[in-house]
Amino acid sequence: MHQLGDPTDARLAWPSPQRAWWTVAVLTFTYIVSFVDRTILGLLIEPIKADLSLNDTEIGLVVGLAFGVFYAVMGLPLGWLADRTSRRGLIAVGAALWCAATAACGLAASFVQLFLARIAVGVGEAALSPAAMSIISDSFPKERRAVPIGVYAAAAALGAGLAMIVGGSVIQLVSNRWQSAFVWVGLGGLVMLPLLATVTEPARRNEAAVFDAPVRIDRFIVEHADFMIRHYALVALYAIMVYAVLSWAPAMFIRVHGWTPGQTGLRYGLVLLIFGGAGTVLGGLAAAQLGKRGVQHPAIWVTFLGVAGTWPFLAMAGWADDPWTALAWYAPGLLLMTLPGGTAIQVVQEAVPNRLRGQASAIYYLSNSIVGSTLGPLSVGLLTDYIYKDPLRIGSALALLAIVIPPISALLAYQTRAPFARLVSRAAA
DSSP, X not given: OOOTTOTTOGGGOOOOHHHHHHHHHHHHXXXXXXXXXXXXXXXXXXXXXXXXXXXXXXXXXXXXXXXXXXXXXXXXXXXXXXXXXXXXXXXXXXXXXXXXXXXXXXXXXXXXXXXXXXXXXXXXXTTHHHHHHHHHHTTSOGGGOHHHHHHHHHHHHHHHHHHHHHHHHHHHHTTTOHXXXXXXXXXXXXXXXXXXXXXXOOOOOOOSOOOOOOSSHHHXXXXXXXXXXXHHHHHHHHXXXXXXXXXXXXXXXIIITOOOHHHHHHHHHHHIIIIIHHHXXXXXXXXXXXXXXXXXXXXXXXXXXXXXXXXXXXXXXXXXXXXXXXXXXXXXXXXXXXXXXXXXXXXXXXXXXXXXXXXXXHHHHHHIIIIIIHHHHHHHHHIIIIISXXXXXXXXXXXXXXXXXXXXXXXXXXXTHHXXXXXXXXXXX
């Protein structure tokens, strides 16, 4: 008689490839919408500053702290719910909330109102990725999981790129009224709710690679701190640079190089869409191919290579004297910057038992958000306001972060190889 969690149990048959990939497609589209709603503010920084009389530090607080802290903190209880309740239903409720909150950003008439609306966006979006990672992991066997996770993670760059393109078009359509842009983008995202209704949740499984794991995620992390804490730390640190680029590069093209929001949305947005989106998918494909060729733990290596290789390109983009040169440097920089987008979360899914995947993912996004999406946007504002004391030094601030952060993150990524190997070996024993 089979035990629940035995992969030979007929009740736990893997979904058909068509159903599994449809699930990935819907969840990826939902993640794209979330990133459009999350990052469109980056294209609207200049008119918001003018209308609400804000400085760069206040903009950094709205872009980062308001969203990031609550996105991170709420991810923990929502990750716990993802391990115990309907994951599809949890995503749908969160999606409805963040779309409404994005529209509410357009109704803000002060810093406080905009700050509160961004908090609600963060709370709604916190429901998505822990539940989505759990669903995808239960839809594909371990050896086929790298590519679908990479496709899902690519939605971050795709969504940010589409936010630039769609946002720029919407801004022009509504005659540069940033309030209307928020309302149209927020309400338009509700189209994903009927699509979520077509997703069938896969059975939860523990697979053969499960050992006697503690029920509580904190105990698991403490027991395997040499990998878990080091990995969460490198993700958090690296995210500072990622969110700084996503938040402030559009403002650099507008404020420093003189492009309009529409021009920035189309030109920079296309580069981010193509190269950023390709980077995450390429990372998943590279991990899959390396695994087929016998490389042990390929996701760790792809994460290391992406983190280690991005800094010179992003630094040169920040220092460039003209916008087209900056854009040319951003193409390879964004491709490498997003290379670990899927593999970094994939190794977490491989390292923890099924019963902890939602919570482990929530903590991954907690470390990513509470440090990255909070300090990334804020760090650039602090540098331009108080260090360079020049609002036109956005590029210099971004270049400084690119020089400092990736080498440290790469060292941490390299150091995770051995403890990850020991953890996976124990799980498979």
